Amino acid sequence: MGVSKLSPAISYISFIALYFSFYTVASTSSNSLQDDFINCLHQNTNVDFPLEKTFFTPQSNASLFIEVLKSTAQNQRYLTKSMPKPEFIFKPVHESHVQASIICSKKLGIHHHVRSGGHDYEGLSYVSHIETPFIIIDLSKLRQINVDIEDNSVWVQAGATVGELYYRISEKSKIHGCPAGIYPSLGIGGHITGGAYGSLMRKYGLAADNVLDAKIVDANGKLLDRTAMGEDMFWAIRGGAGGSFGIILSWKINLVPVPQTLTVFTVTKTLDQDAGFKILSKWQQVADKLVEELFLRVFFTIAGNNENKTVAMSYIGQFLGDKGNLMEVMNKGFPELGLSMKDCIEMNWIESIMYSSGFSTTTPPPPEVLLQAKSPIGEVYFKAKSDFAKEPIPILGLKGMIKKFLEENAALMIWTPYGGMMDKNP
Ligand SMILES: Cc1cc2nc3c(=O)[nH]c(=O)nc-3n(C[C@H](O)[C@H](O)[C@H](O)COP(=O)(O)OP(=O)(O)OC[C@H]3O[C@@H](n4cnc5c(N)ncnc54)[C@H](O)[C@@H]3O)c2cc1C
CATH class of the missing domain: 3.30.43.10 (Uridine Diphospho-n-acetylenolpyruvylglucosamine Reductase, domain 2)
Structure with missing residues (x-):
């Protein structure tokens, strides 16, 4: 869970369509x-x-x-x-x-x-x-969620999704949130034990950093809570990856404050625009150092047609505050992006979850869709890989990377900055 000084975690997610949708089932009798x-x-x-x-x-x-x-x-x-x-x-x-x-x-x-x-x-x-x-x-039938605003905590069972967790918190309070993943259909069980980061991590750290207690079944079938498992095992299950130390039944997680008004935005640039690489280079220098209320990722996708293929870079931001304050931060720290007031949309926390998680931003469904535990991107065939960059990648390196990226027919790359609380954790 410790994190180095900088910087962008770079995830490559390539979606490769194979379209074999036949199934056979084991013929042996079980x-x-x-x-x-x-x-x-x-x-x-x-x-x-x-x-x-x-x-x-x-x-x-x-x-x-x-x-x-x-x-x-x-x-x-x-x-x-x-x-x-x-x-x-x-x-x-x-x-x-x-x-x-x-x-x-x-x-x-x-x-x-x-x-x-x-x-x-x-x-x-x-x-x-x-x-x-x-x-x-x-574990999909074990999905109870008990939000306790007075205790500032929530007990959530492993089979619930992150989206359900966020929805149940927002039902009880508009000024409480919980740091976990961005994608709403992620399962609480595998996700939190694997590290789980999301848009609140620069302010409050990972979900695992905010876990207060857990219930786990060990390899002998014994049910253990934090006291019974001891602090070494409690440390290990918060990042040690799914299935390594037993089956997580539920987590008790700390709630964190979120403002009533957050601001989100998307600014898209293409690499054939002269400033494309310059803006990206500047992002690499500042994204982990801007105020920790700001979470600003870059999504790379392939744009244009076969003769004129290029890379679109969408700078997608979430700010814990109103647009006036966001504009001050951006004008001071990252004016090159050219963010303007008209790009900024103010909303509450649960709406910002919907905005960031892949649902339509022009006609978003009601937040209750988070209870359906459905993936917003539907059925996909993909190969995904994550990596970490500790130093900014020079322009020559970026050009090589983009050349490779353009060899794919369909690909997605997401750059996620750390910094803030992620630098403070031991
Ligand atoms: C589309 C997509 C979006 C993603 N977005 C994010 C994101 O925003 N942030 C982020 O941090 N990560 C993200 N991830 C990665 C994700 O957090 C991990 O893949 C995580 O392990 C998924 O947990 P799960 O319960 O959904 O998966 P599962 O496939 O159910 O489980 C993952 C692993 O954990 C084990 N496991 C499952 N349940 C338990 C349990 N109760 N106890 C012990 N072990 C268990 C499984 O056996 C498996 O090895 C994303 C992945 C995908 C595919």
Whole structure:
């Protein structure tokens, strides 16, 4: 969680359309495995689990099985015909079912993959990259959220999405927020244990920095809270990556203050405009040093047609304050971008979440859409990679990078600045 002095984390996300949407399901019978698992679950929990709502197998209902497998899988590459499929999917409806699942998969010698929001780049929560039978424990039915404004905290279960969490907080208060990821369909379970950064990180740090307590099931099926797991393990689960130290059932997270008025903006430049590289170079020098209320990312996309391909760079900003104050900050620290009052849109925090997260900005749906846990970009096939730059990339390097970028048919690159609280964390 410690962060170096600078600077942009550079993420490359290439979307490669493959369009194989056939599915086959495992032909081997897993009935006896499933029966043994169910019997074992009964022996290890007193809480009932209606089979038709919790167990999904290719044998009992192939199309429903595929529907459930696909339901939150974000990367379609790992759902194609050749990809291994689980023997069955189990959706616990009670925390004790997760404990029992660990005990039973150990006892039966079957690998399990845990899924919360299904946004793992390499599909680790729903596909196996080694040739071994596996099952999925899907936490999507464990999605309770209890916001306690007086205590300034929220308990959120692993199967909830980031969007639901933000919505439930905004329902209770317009001046409280929570630092976590930007993309609303991210799962709380995999996301926070993996580091989780978002638009409040320069002001308040990562979600993991704001975790106060957690409930986790360890490798022996024991349920532990912060006191029971001890401070070493509590440190490890906040950034140590999904599945490394047990199954997270829920997090208690600190709420943070947000102003009633925030300002968002998007300014798009292309590289064939003379100033394109100069503005980008200046962004690299200042983005992590501007006031920590400002979160200013750059999105690179391919624009134009085949003969006239270029790169569009959208500077997308979120400012914790009104547009007058934002203009002062930008005029002083980054006038080269040419931000004007008419680019600035004032809104509240939950509206700013919608603005930043990929929903239409011209006709945004109501914030209740965040409760549907749907991905705003729909079904995509992609390869994604993240990297860190600690020094500004010189113009020569930028030109080489852009040349490579333009070789793709469809690609997206996002530059995200750190600084602020991210420099202060040990
Ligand atoms: C479109 C998209 C947008 C993204 N945006 C952001 C962003 O704004 N900020 C950011 O920081 N990251 C972002 N990410 C990366 C994302 O945070 C990680 O991929 C994260 O691990 C996803 O968590 P999940 O629960 O949705 O995924 P899952 O695929 O369900 O899980 C990811 C990993 O964690 C494990 N896991 C899942 N649940 C649990 C649990 N309860 N306990 C223990 N292990 C578990 C899984 O087995 C898997 O290995 C984005 C990814 C995508 C695809």
